[in-house]
Amino acid sequence: MKNGKCPLIYHPSYDIALPDTHRFPGTKYSLLIAELERTGLIKRYLKYIPKPATPENLSIAHAPSYIESVRTGNLTKQQQATLGLPWSEALKKRAFVAPSGTLLAAQLALQSRVACHAAGGTHHAHRHFGAGFCVFNDLAFAALAMVKLKLVKKVLILDCDVHQGDGTASILANDKEIFTCSIHCTENYPAKKAKSDLDLPVSKGAGDSEYLAIVNQGLLEIDRLHFYPDLVLYDAAVDVHRNDKLGLLDMSSDGIRERDELILSYFKKRCVPIVTTIGGGYGETREEVAQRHSIVFSAVQTVFGC
């Protein structure tokens, strides 16, 4: 931690312009930074700007033919429909930068104990295709890269997005060094769930106490299975919120903060470096979503005292 500040990874290319009617809040990234500036939290962080990943870098997690279609703008109409986003130069740019943002956060977390990516959590992207607003899978990519670079031996991907981390689970299905845990609402997308190393389904309408009990159970279960990570990639998504437009749970903002603090404290106590990514969030307004995404930055400040 430099000067007592936590690393914050952000790139101006994260925003994508989409019509106002689009379900994906494409400008939530810069709005999140604006929210951190408004509350003064930004002063507790040191900003890092990631460089784009190369197609060769990304090929540890994705098929070269798919990477090439994204790079050259040759995604079919069907592929764009599954992705839920239209291809554009801006989308391409952010797609190549965001995964290396999570990797940079992972490298910085090894020195600082914690690092926060103001993007990431694109867990629906599979090896051969993008889905559910996710072009490339930053979580699978960063975990694989950290192991390949021999910076760590074992990585835990702890995914608390309301939607199951199906892409992450499928890319890493045969990987014993990386443990995938997804805590998600059974009734939410994707209809056909993949098999993570540990899936903890939450029933529709679950509130703070029910949800937090499941998170606690998940942490105990990972320990019981004797998986002891050297690094945690945490998807701190906020689409578990009761006012989320896509999520079907009934969590409050305080409940989300409690979840974040619980997870951060748990791994801090065990001296396991942790990366936070923002994951999904879909509100009535983009500002409201940005505000919810700022919770994890506040939780990191509380737990790590940056």
Ligand SMILES: [Zn+2]
């Ligand atoms: Zn989600």
